[in-house]
Amino acid sequence: MNFTKILPVICRNAVKSRTMSSHPLAGMLGKLNHVAIATPDLEKSSQFYKNLGAKVSDPVPQPEHGVYTVFVELPNSKIELLLPYGDKSPIQAFLTKNKDGGMHHICIEVKDIHKAMKEVKAKGVRTLGEKPKIGAHGKDVIFLHPKDCGGVLIELEQE
Numbered sequence: 001m002n003f004t005k006i007l008p009v010i011c012r013n014a015v016k017s018r019t020m021s022s023h024p025l026a027g028m029l030g031k032l033n034h035v036a037i038a039t040p041d042l043e044k045s046s047q048f049y050k051n052l053g054a055k056v057s058d059p060v061p062q063p064e065h066g067v068y069t070v071f072v073e074l075p076n077s078k079i080e081l082l083l084p085y086g087d088k089s090p091i092q093a094f095l096t097k098n099k100d101g102g103m104h105h106i107c108i109e110v111k112d113i114h115k116a117m118k119e120v121k122a123k124g125v126r127t128l129g130e131k132p133k134i135g136a137h138g139k140d141v142i143f144l145h146p147k148d149c150g151g152v153l154i155e156l157e158q159e
């Protein structure tokens with residue numbers, strides 16, 4: 001192989017892939033805070049993770065969000081189990097479509113949620129609501145429309 005010929009190509013491609021951060025959320029994303037699973041049976045889902053030896057919290061009602069949450073602790077992240085709360089829950093339509101439940105959203109931390117909201121909007125990603133709400137961890141959260149995020153509902157949480 002002729003390295004003097006191929007080296008400039010490798011370098012060009014490396015520069016290109018670093019400058020072509022084309023994903024609308026690239027650069028602003030921090031740690032994965034949780035992966036959320038909607039369930040029609042919170043008790044059963046909690047027991048499933050307890051049986052696997054995980055540390056599982058008690059259910060907490062989140063009236064502002066229309067859900068009950070249970071957190072399953074993992075060494076590097078968390079699983080959030082969600083059950084509808086009240087009759088206007090934002091997860092009800094999802095559960096009607098997915099009777100056994102399923103993966104509902106991912107939650108990624110950001111350094112500055114207000115700046116992140118401006119940045120995503122400038123990139124054509126819709127936020128669900130105009131203002132963050134206090135989330136399950138007592139910090140600001142905002143959701144991004146799944147249709148603008150490759151079919152994934154994304155929650156941003158203030159770090």
Ligand SMILES: C[C@@H](C(=O)O)C(=O)SCCNC(=O)CCNC(=O)[C@H](O)C(C)(C)COP(=O)(O)OP(=O)(O)OC[C@H]1O[C@@H](n2cnc3c(N)ncnc32)[C@H](O)[C@@H]1OP(=O)(O)O
Nearest residue numbers: 062065090093094104128135136137141143146151152153
């Ligand atoms: C406590 C807090 C925390 O952790 O701090 C939480 O997590 S609260 C977690 C619960 N809160 C939230 O989820 C708040 C944000 N979510 C919402 O506002 C809603 O769930 C929407 C994402 C707008 C979806 O609402 P809804 O299901 O009523 O509308 P819809 O049936 O018309 O759905 C519109 C389109 O989005 C799709 N769609 C709906 N939910 C989806 C999901 N979770 N992931 C991916 N796609 C989803 C539907 O299939 C449909 O696509 P097609 O048209 O192709 O069929």
Ligand SMILES: [Co+2]
Nearest residue numbers: 036080107155
């Ligand atoms: Co969440």
